[in-house]
Amino acid sequence: MTTSGLSIADAAERTGLSVDTLRYYERDGLMLAPVPRTSSGHRAYGPDELRWITMVTRLRSTGMPIRDVRRYAALVRAGEGNEAERLALLQAHRQVVLARLAEVQDHLGAIDHKIGIYTDAVSSSAA
Amino acid sequence: MTTSGLSIADAAERTGLSVDTLRYYERDGLMLAPVPRTSSGHRAYGPDELRWITMVTRLRSTGMPIRDVRRYAALVRAGEGNEAERLALLQAHRQVVLARLAEVQDHLGAIDHKIGIYTDAVSSSAA
DNA sequence: GAACTCCCTGGAGTGCGCTCCAGGTCAAGG
DNA sequence: CCTTGACCTGGAGCGCACTCCAGGGAGTTC
Structure with a gap:
């Protein structure tokens, strides 16, 4: 009974990023975890993913290089303690x-x- | 009795740009006119050149694309009336x-x- | 006059951040 | 079934703004 989440096209519209950029961010290690998939392998963006993308957007839009966003993502991914x-x-x-x-x-x-x-x-x- | 002007290295130091960038800007049509040369073909930057480079730097540093700086330079180069x-x-x-x-x-x-x-x-x- | 330093040119290379593409899969509609 | 459409992947391509390089003077220093 879980709502499956937004398609990549919907997530793109929500976040203001392009579909390509969303996939690129994921490939490039900017997400906290692989984006969940539907049974047919399509990405399904949930609230957590959307929130994180918003944070990434804030960092990027204030000029943080991708590489630093990735470092920040790695810290968050590592969990509490850092x-x-x-x-x-x-x-x-x-x-x-x-x-x-x-x-x-x-x-x-x-x-x-x-x-x-x-x-x-x-x-x-x-x- | 004209003071010959600054070498490109000195102009770079004065403006905070690199020697390569100064040459690049000139090649790319961002200057108002070719930079004056010494008898041996070295660039000699005078006050006019330095002032203009300062303006270019302001435009660039506020995010104006090279192409628009070039358009602006073309307008100024064209002289009064525009x-x-x-x-x-x-x-x-x-x-x-x-x-x-x-x-x-x-x-x-x-x-x-x-x-x-x-x-x-x-x-x-x-x- | 040999070495050194600074400069010249045309053109190639680089880093960044996307953006696009070919070829393929899958679920739904007619 | 067969088409359609949204999505998938790996990888190539692109625009921007420099940045670097090879090969070649010219003036100064010893």
């Missing part, structure tokens, strides 16, 4: 992201300045 | 960057939450 390592990995990532955000914001500020200049130029030439 | 187009390009980029920043910040918030959970777990296990 929380300090997981924490260290996430905190290191956090620092990288914050630095990157600051850099982008700084550069964007300079670009905004240039936008201001062009805005003046364009509006005065239209006058 | 300020509206330059402005449109920069504004479009700005929107993309802002959206990306918001997304990253959102995902980072979720990661921070997870960090909080692990911090609690680790500190209580140490207690």
Whole structure:
């Protein structure tokens, strides 16, 4: 009486990833365990898988390389006892992201300045 | 009596790009004009080149693809009269960057939450 | 004038993260 | 039955942005 789970196409729609990417992530060791299969061998994504994919997406979308996501997945897969390592990995990532955000914001500020200049130029030439 | 300009190695150091990247940008049409040369054919980067490279770096570092930087360079190279187009390009980029920043910040918030959970777990296990 | 260093060019190679493809299986519909 | 459609696998291919390399000057140092 278990609900079998989402097809890969449905999981793709839910997560915003492509079907190919979902299979690629699994092949590449980013999942915590092989995705469950139906009797005919089709993947069936359950809530656990979807939640984990969401976490992977957060890490990827903040710029974490696949290889680091894989390391994080390995830690989680290993089970309890390595929380300090997981924490260290996430905190290191956090620092990288914050630095990157600051850099982008700084550069964007300079670009905004240039936008201001062009805005003046364009509006005065239209006058 | 013209100061000849910086060697490519010095320009690389100044801009934070690699020597190879500087040559690549020039080959790929990202510069406004061919970089001036010394009598022996070595590149000599002057203030104009360095300023432009700084702008390119800002665009690149905020995620603008090479191809769009090239389009922007082409507009600037074409001279006055297309300020509206330059402005449109920069504004479009700005929107993309802002959206990306918001997304990253959102995902980072979720990661921070997870960090909080692990911090609690680790500190209580140490207690 | 031999060695050294820095630079040149054209072109090949690399790492990343997907993305696509051929050839095959399986359950359901007509 | 036979087609259809979604999915399977292993592996090749791709776009991007560099990065590296071979082979060849040119100017300086001893």
